[in-house]
Amino acid sequence: MTRSLWHPHAVASPSSSSSPPAPPSLDSDGGDWRVPPRPGQVVRNWGGNPQLTWRPGLLFTATSEDEVRAAIQTARHDGRRLKVLGARHSYSGVLNDDDGEYALDVSRMVVPGDGSRPGAAILSPGQTLKTAVQALDERGLALANLGTHAAQTVAGAVATNTHGTGRAFPGLSGMVKRLDVIDGLGRIHRGISRDHEPELFLALRSGLGILGVTTSLTLDVRPQFNIALERTVESLPPFFDQKRIDNEVSRHDWFELYVLPYTKSAVVIRKNETAEPVSPGRGSANGLAAVWRWLQERFRCFVVNDLYKWLVAVMLRAPGLADEIFALQRLFLATQSAAFVDRSDRALLAEYERNPWQHLWEIELFFPVAHTAECLQRVCEILERGKRNQDFVTEFPIHVRTVRGDDSYLSPAYCPDSERTFGVISVPQNPVNDRADLFEALTDALDAIMDGHRERPVGLHWGKNRYTGLKRLEERYPGLEAFRQVRQRLDPDGVFLTPWAKAALKIDGG
Numbered sequence: 001m002t003r004s005l006w007h008p009h010a011v012a013s014p015s016s017s018s019s020p021p022a023p024p025s026l027d028s029d030g031g032d033w034r035v036p037p038r039p040g041q042v043v044r045n046w047g048g049n050p051q052l053t054w055r056p057g058l059l060f061t062a063t064s065e066d067e068v069r070a071a072i073q074t075a076r077h078d079g080r081r082l083k084v085l086g087a088r089h090s091y092s093g094v095l096n097d098d099d100g101e102y103a104l105d106v107s108r109m110v111v112p113g114d115g116s117r118p119g120a121a122i123l124s125p126g127q128t129l130k131t132a133v134q135a136l137d138e139r140g141l142a143l144a145n146l147g148t149h150a151a152q153t154v155a156g157a158v159a160t161n162t163h164g165t166g167r168a169f170p171g172l173s174g175m176v177k178r179l180d181v182i183d184g185l186g187r188i189h190r191g192i193s194r195d196h197e198p199e200l201f202l203a204l205r206s207g208l209g210i211l212g213v214t215t216s217l218t219l220d221v222r223p224q225f226n227i228a229l230e231r232t233v234e235s236l237p238p239f240f241d242q243k244r245i246d247n248e249v250s251r252h253d254w255f256e257l258y259v260l261p262y263t264k265s266a267v268v269i270r271k272n273e274t275a276e277p278v279s280p281g282r283g284s285a286n287g288l289a290a291v292w293r294w295l296q297e298r299f300r301c302f303v304v305n306d307l308y309k310w311l312v313a314v315m316l317r318a319p320g321l322a323d324e325i326f327a328l329q330r331l332f333l334a335t336q337s338a339a340f341v342d343r344s345d346r347a348l349l350a351e352y353e354r355n356p357w358q359h360l361w362e363i364e365l366f367f368p369v370a371h372t373a374e375c376l377q378r379v380c381e382i383l384e385r386g387k388r389n390q391d392f393v394t395e396f397p398i399h400v401r402t403v404r405g406d407d408s409y410l411s412p413a414y415c416p417d418s419e420r421t422f423g424v425i426s427v428p429q430n431p432v433n434d435r436a437d438l439f440e441a442l443t444d445a446l447d448a449i450m451d452g453h454r455e456r457p458v459g460l461h462w463g464k465n466r467y468t469g470l471k472r473l474e475e476r477y478p479g480l481e482a483f484r485q486v487r488q489r490l491d492p493d494g495v496f497l498t499p500w501a502k503a504a505l506k507i508d509g510g
């Protein structure tokens, strides 16, 4: 792509303003931030899902706000959309656009962190959570919670409200204190917070990448701390009793289950903050110790993922032998019990990498925590039906977690005063067995439970549920209309409004 990319439009000062600002002259900076994609270059998601790949017409690499504004102006001039790329760990259309539209990479944009205040740290939006967490640790700081992995970018994870587990901890959107964003007209909005532009604050924290480009994020942080982790393999049916769930959730700071459907077993992980020192053998390892740890992690990954997947395949051919087949799984799992103390980030992140070649889909459903046992039982029943009918099969563990609600408009755990805790169930699926009707069956079944309790229908994780056309959308996301209004204000011409977002959020125009 060699043609001239940039033409000046109206000029404005780079502060909150109503007219589009002038992008920087590309002649003056050498223009190397603007990288034409190689012929046929494809943007893929981490899972390699064929439906989630696209070929941008141009890929911009911005290292400053001026360069971000220039990319926006170029897209506007060329009548193209602009998609900001995170680490592409989403499993839904949230991360892609049509071939030929433009893409923007902000991973090389560094925001100085010196302005951090006590209890808060300024983070570069395009850096990975892993880099951010390491940099915080060097300053004796930590995030209070993390999801299972840290390869996502800070801004990408915030955009979809990536979360971990724990009754007291919201997802990353709920940890945002302040942000800077450049909107679809190229205007810079600085210092958006609960006190300054609160509507923008509530919309941008789970902005799905369609409101603007986040150029700086300030997150809640705390002094570094240690966590005592206990991992056991237990019988699943007791967790169908809500009293048991309530007890576990209230007694442990971080509680989660990896349920192996069909097996009646679950890997149970309980974590609590502790003043105890890190256990010997944890921390960074070198030489043989590092190799040994890597082997242990691969083995755990093999037992929970690959072995389980193979056993499910055997079960499908011999459903009558399911119990015997999974007795074997339980035997392997029993070797995986452990208890140790580790630094917070190492204890919070999952200990093993998921296989990147597993082209998973995932559906993730949010509901008030008081209904977790009932929802879990219902999900297991639906999958159990799969065992009988070779239908609705999942070959990976179901993850059960909790998350504190937050008031960002599109949070699947939305609650106005952040006063509630939600249960979260993720059901992964191999695309070989990819079934839109499983997605519907799970959503409908849990909605029916919510109806029975006079709760709103379940919320769904925007980064994981690829099906658009959700029924009862406004009921699921009570802040949706307010979000649409902010979107119209920030990006009236729809520079960031992808077809997926239009369909998923039922947005007209743009």
Ligand SMILES: Cc1cc2nc3c(=O)[nH]c(=O)nc-3n(C[C@H](O)[C@H](O)[C@H](O)COP(=O)(O)OP(=O)(O)OC[C@H]3O[C@@H](n4cnc5c(N)ncnc54)[C@H](O)[C@@H]3O)c2cc1C
Binding pocket: 046, 047, 083, 084, 085, 086, 087, 088, 089, 090, 091, 094, 095, 106, 125, 126, 146, 147, 148, 149, 151, 152, 153, 154, 155, 156, 157, 158, 159, 160, 161, 162, 163, 164, 208, 209, 210, 212, 213, 214, 215, 354, 461, 462, 463, 464
């Ligand atoms: C192995 C794995 C583990 C996961 N674990 C969890 C988990 O524990 N909990 C959980 O909740 N989710 C989890 N997810 C889902 C994942 O965290 C989310 O989908 C997250 O959005 C991915 O972040 P990303 O950086 O890859 O963003 P992408 O997927 O690349 O993009 C997501 C959105 O963010 C937008 N975006 C990126 N950068 C910016 C920016 N600077 N300004 C504005 N918008 C921007 C993009 O345009 C896009 O709309 C997991 C996914 C994988 C593959």
